[in-house]
Amino acid sequence: MSDVALDFRVLGPTEVTADGLPVPLGGSRPLIVLAGLLLRANTVVPVGELGRWLWPDDQRRSKGALQTYVLRVRRALGDEVTIRTERGGYLLELDENLLDLARFRAHAAAGAEAARDGDLRGAAGRFAAALSEWRGPALQNVHSEALLRDEADQLGEERLRVCEQWADALIALGEHNVVVPELIRLCRENPLRERLHEQLMIALYRSGRQAEALNVYRRIGAVLAEELGLDPGASLQRAHQAILTGEESVETTLDSELTRYRLGAEPLIPRQLPADLRVFSGRQRDLKALHGLVPEALDTERSTSIASIEGMGGIGKTTLAVHFAHEVGDRFPGGQVYLNLRGYGPGEPVEAAAALETMLVSVGVPADRIPADVDGRAATWRTYSAGRRMLILLDNAASTEQIRPLLPGPGCLVLVTSRWQLQALVATHGARRVALEELPDEDAIALLASTIGLDRVVEDPEATERFIRYCGGLPLAIRILAVRTAQFPDLALGEFVRLLEAEQDRLGSFDLADGDETNIRAVFSYSYRALDQRAARMLRLLGLPTGGDFSVPAAAAVAGVDIAEAHEDLAKLASAHLIARSKPGRYQFHDLIRAYAAELSAELDGPEARTAVLDRLLHASLASALNASRLLRSERHYRLVQPERFDGAGLKFGHYEQALDWFDEEAGNLIAAVNIAYRERRYRECWQLAWLLQSYFIVRARLDDWRSVFGVALRAARDLGDRSGEAAILSGLGVACGVARQYEDSIAYLEQVVELQRQVGDRQGEARALYNLTLASQDPDTGWDYGTRALRLIRESNVGAGMEASALQALGDICAQAGRFEQALDFADQALALEAHALPDEARFTLHTKGTALVGLGRGDEGIACMRRAVEMFFAHGELYEAADVLAQLGGIHLRLGDPSSARECWLRSVRVLTELAHPDAEDVRTKLASLVGETVKAE
Numbered sequence: 001m002s003d004v005a006l007d008f009r010v011l012g013p014t015e016v017t018a019d020g021l022p023v024p025l026g027g028s029r030p031l032i033v034l035a036g037l038l039l040r041a042n043t044v045v046p047v048g049e050l051g052r053w054l055w056p057d058d059q060r061r062s063k064g065a066l067q068t069y070v071l072r073v074r075r076a077l078g079d080e081v082t083i084r085t086e087r088g089g090y091l092l093e094l095d096e097n098l099l100d101l102a103r104f105r106a107h108a109a110a111g112a113e114a115a116r117d118g119d120l121r122g123a124a125g126r127f128a129a130a131l132s133e134w135r136g137p138a139l140q141n142v143h144s145e146a147l148l149r150d151e152a153d154q155l156g157e158e159r160l161r162v163c164e165q166w167a168d169a170l171i172a173l174g175e176h177n178v179v180v181p182e183l184i185r186l187c188r189e190n191p192l193r194e195r196l197h198e199q200l201m202i203a204l205y206r207s208g209r210q211a212e213a214l215n216v217y218r219r220i221g222a223v224l225a226e227e228l229g230l231d232p233g234a235s236l237q238r239a240h241q242a243i244l245t246g247e248e249s250v251e252t253t254l255d256s257e258l259t260r261y262r263l264g265a266e267p268l269i270p271r272q273l274p275a276d277l278r279v280f281s282g283r284q285r286d287l288k289a290l291h292g293l294v295p296e297a298l299d300t301e302r303s304t305s306i307a308s309i310e311g312m313g314g315i316g317k318t319t320l321a322v323h324f325a326h327e328v329g330d331r332f333p334g335g336q337v338y339l340n341l342r343g344y345g346p347g348e349p350v351e352a353a354a355a356l357e358t359m360l361v362s363v364g365v366p367a368d369r370i371p372a373d374v375d376g377r378a379a380t381w382r383t384y385s386a387g388r389r390m391l392i393l394l395d396n397a398a399s400t401e402q403i404r405p406l407l408p409g410p411g412c413l414v415l416v417t418s419r420w421q422l423q424a425l426v427a428t429h430g431a432r433r434v435a436l437e438e439l440p441d442e443d444a445i446a447l448l449a450s451t452i453g454l455d456r457v458v459e460d461p462e463a464t465e466r467f468i469r470y471c472g473g474l475p476l477a478i479r480i481l482a483v484r485t486a487q488f489p490d491l492a493l494g495e496f497v498r499l500l501e502a503e504q505d506r507l508g509s510f511d512l513a514d515g516d517e518t519n520i521r522a523v524f525s526y527s528y529r530a531l532d533q534r535a536a537r538m539l540r541l542l543g544l545p546t547g548g549d550f551s552v553p554a555a556a557a558v559a560g561v562d563i564a565e566a567h568e569d570l571a572k573l574a575s576a577h578l579i580a581r582s583k584p585g586r587y588q589f590h591d592l593i594r595a596y597a598a599e600l601s602a603e604l605d606g607p608e609a610r611t612a613v614l615d616r617l618l619h620a621s622l623a624s625a626l627n628a629s630r631l632l633r634s635e636r637h638y639r640l641v642q643p644e645r646f647d648g649a650g651l652k653f654g655h656y657e658q659a660l661d662w663f664d665e666e667a668g669n670l671i672a673a674v675n676i677a678y679r680e681r682r683y684r685e686c687w688q689l690a691w692l693l694q695s696y697f698i699v700r701a702r703l704d705d706w707r708s709v710f711g712v713a714l715r716a717a718r719d720l721g722d723r724s725g726e727a728a729i730l731s732g733l734g735v736a737c738g739v740a741r742q743y744e745d746s747i748a749y750l751e752q753v754v755e756l757q758r759q760v761g762d763r764q765g766e767a768r769a770l771y772n773l774t775l776a777s778q779d780p781d782t783g784w785d786y787g788t789r790a791l792r793l794i795r796e797s798n799v800g801a802g803m804e805a806s807a808l809q810a811l812g813d814i815c816a817q818a819g820r821f822e823q824a825l826d827f828a829d830q831a832l833a834l835e836a837h838a839l840p841d842e843a844r845f846t847l848h849t850k851g852t853a854l855v856g857l858g859r860g861d862e863g864i865a866c867m868r869r870a871v872e873m874f875f876a877h878g879e880l881y882e883a884a885d886v887l888a889q890l891g892g893i894h895l896r897l898g899d900p901s902s903a904r905e906c907w908l909r910s911v912r913v914l915t916e917l918a919h920p921d922a923e924d925v926r927t928k929l930a931s932l933v934g935e936t937v938k939a940e
Contacts, residue, residue, distance in 0.1 A: 010155075013135065013140045026072050028143050035142045042092070047088060053150075121173065138152045139155075176206055179199075187220075204216065268364035270363060276323050283316070283320050291328070305414070310577065312527070335363070337390060343396045356377035360377065387411040388411060419530075463493040542579075624662070684720060734772055743778050768790075771810060819856065844873035852867070884910040908929065
């Protein structure tokens with residue numbers, strides 16, 4: 001490729017051209033590698049960063065694969081371009097004149113220089129040349145969400161800033177007819193960008209189109225109010241007021257910057273940063289994001305760079321901001337300003353006027369030069385700060401409105417910390433959000449070791465893990481407990497953690513009794529007090545259900561509000577970082593915030609209010625669980641749960657899969673509701689909700705949860721003296737033990753059920769218990785006795801065709817186990833005939849019985865076909881254990897019939913499902929597979 005003209009492009013589709021013709025790179029992944037190297041041209045790009053752009057969900061992918069893609073790019077570019085392998089990464093050496101991004105930035109910088117020198121015509125030309133490098137959205141053809149997220153938005157922001165500088169120059173030159181059409185297009189594409197709308201208003205006004213200029217203001221005001229709930233910013237409002245009153249001149253951003261160059265005041269250099277921590281752990285990804293803003297901030301002609309560091313109280317926002325500020329402080333020769341805005345905490349939030357006065361004094365503005373009004377002070381602050389390369393740390397902000405007047409002029413870096421999601425600051429000022437999460441275990445352990453010493457940490461890894469888990473990975477919590485631990489150097493960490501876990505007041509553990517800053521409860525309370533009444537009430541109410549996460553409908557039910565109101569309240573709590581979105585439509589608590597919310601739930605207004613909340617919670621849970629259970633197991637005896645008590649309170653489901661998905665998501669909350677109901681002595685709701693959960697437990701084979709929940713429910717039914725409820729729960733325990741192959745326990749439970757049903761005179765219930773005993777009995781004669789008694793009672797009490805078919809199928813199983821295959825087939829056919837009319841979807845169990853009988857009669861192909869059909873029906877119904885069980889039997893049948901390949905396929909499918917369910921049968925199937933492999937080896 002020698003003697004050819006190369007051109008490298010990322011501002012639009014990413015491509016390389018040689019003499020105007022595209023150079024093929026051989027796939028989308030080499031293109032990602034090339035794009036990443038071009039964006040960091042002449043700089044080492046770490047392997048980890050390239051890997052994250054290539055495989056965002058699996059950064060452990062092979063370095064060899066990356067090397068292959070780099071090799072492809074090298075081969076495509078030939079000898080004209082060098083890609084060097086450096087320690088930890090790759091470096092693309094490139095003449096920057098060959099890269100459209102470098103040309104764009106060079107033209108933009110020259111335009112800014114020309115504007116400073118007063119050459120507006122030259123500035124406009126340079127800005128136009130910079131914009132001509134763009135051919136569409138940056139990285140348009142690059143299929144890497146991670147790379148686009150990291151880079152494309154930032155490049156688009158650069159482009160918009162140059163557009164604004166170009167428009168300023170043309171407005172100052174009076175070429176309004178040239179700039180207005182382009183500004184109209186840009187405002188249409190960026191409906192929330194205030195500076196573009198301000199420029200359009202000024203250009204229209206200066207060209208005699210006052211009404212149109214005012215209409216622009218009305219439009220953006222409506223959009224800001226609707227989308228963000230905000231009023232236009234001060235600068236936009238000033239322009240509007242000037243146009244409204246018909247002032248002869250309206251100042252543009254460029255006008256104010258030219259005025260700044262004539263001030264000539266010698267400023268002070270503030271050094272106000274708080275001290276950094278002696279040891280700082282982790283946050284490497286967040287630090288990297290912050291470092292990425294530094295080059296942008298040092299360009300004095302671009303707009304202010306802003307980082308919004310957000311997260312819950314105690315997550316380490318200020319610590320990170322101060323640490324980063326110390327790391328880069330020497331790159332900001334204009335000084336570092338620090339201001340605690342007291343958005344959350346003791347005292348009132350700092351007013352804008354007071355904050356601006358403090359900052360102006362810090363840069364040496366004489367008192368007589370500080371205007372009295374907020375707008376005047378904000379303008380003076382921008383004038384004195386613009387181009388000075390200052391770092392401003394605005395700590396503990398309450399809202400974007402508190403921040404907006406305090407933003408400096410171009411050429412500065414602003415770090416904002418807040419417990420609130422400052423989305424408006426992102427939308428209107430291009431702030432980069434850095435949302436902090438809990439510390440990863442490795443970083444949390446390093447933080448603990450920095451206080452109590454590495455020896456104590458490494459001597460008991462299990463205790464260390466429990467310590468971090470107790471703190472929920474929250475940095476402030478770790479520091480507080482680490483200080484407490486350090487006070488007892490001779491106490492083993494494991495013993496300290498054991499004492500912690502025994503404390504009744506978990507939040508009380510996190511209090512050093514030395515002020516609110518080291519008291520977790522107080523730290524959380526500041527966020528709580530900042531909420532409006534509705535959101536605060538929602539947080540208190542959510543302290544009652546204590547599952548892993550919760551849905552919007554569940555929150556609406558607990559609070560007794562509609563879905564729209566619940567959405568609003570949850571959004572406020574998420575914005576305050578008191579809850580987090582776990583996925584669309586669902587939220588979750590941090591462990592310590594959940595404990596705090598549980599304390600707040602005790603503040604509900606009197607016993608009547610608490611009773612009403614519990615009614616809503618339990619009735620919504622029962623109603624939804626009833627509707628879902630009916631779709632999962634339609635044959636169950638649902639008159640037990642008295643649905644008329646909570647009719648209309650629950651969710652409706654359209655089909656089986658929807659009901660099962662709901663159970664999957666809500667199981668943790670429903671189990672928590674069972675326990676809440678027992679603690680609150682709501683015994684009837686307790687056992688009924690547990691009974692409904694059985695439909696889900698049996699489908700998903702969640703045996704441990706099943707037995708645990710039913711243990712609570714059994715105590716509830718007995719405390720209530722409800723013998724029907726006691727029988728229902730004992731029956732469920734018997735079925736659970738049967739599924740777990742604990743047949744003696746199963747029979748013991750179910751015999752109690754038979755006796756209870758006789759006492760209350762429930763012949764249908766007695767029949768069902770006898771049917772379950774048929775399934776649990778391992779002795780064919782005993783099982784036959786139970787089964788025939790069950791069938792007789794079912795027919796006498798007119799339970800229904802579905803139950804009769806189940807009893808016939810169970811008797812068929814007993815016959816098949818005893819080798820009476822003709823009789824087994826007859827029972828199965830009788831059952832199938834009943835199910836064809838009553839419950840066709842329930843035929844899967846009977847098909848299994850029929851298949852077993854057919855195989856026993858020597859009709860292997862027919863029997864296997866029946867059993868495979870049953871397996872697919874079990875899978876379709878989400879009944880994974882039943883499917884795996886039949887597959888295990890099929891494997892044995894195939895092996896006996898001389899088909900080890902099919903046996904292996906069945907056993908592999910079975911063991912995968914059983915392992916996922918953590919079922920004890922998995923080990924038996926593994927043994928069969930191992931023996932099959934051994935036999936295959938011997939045969940070879």
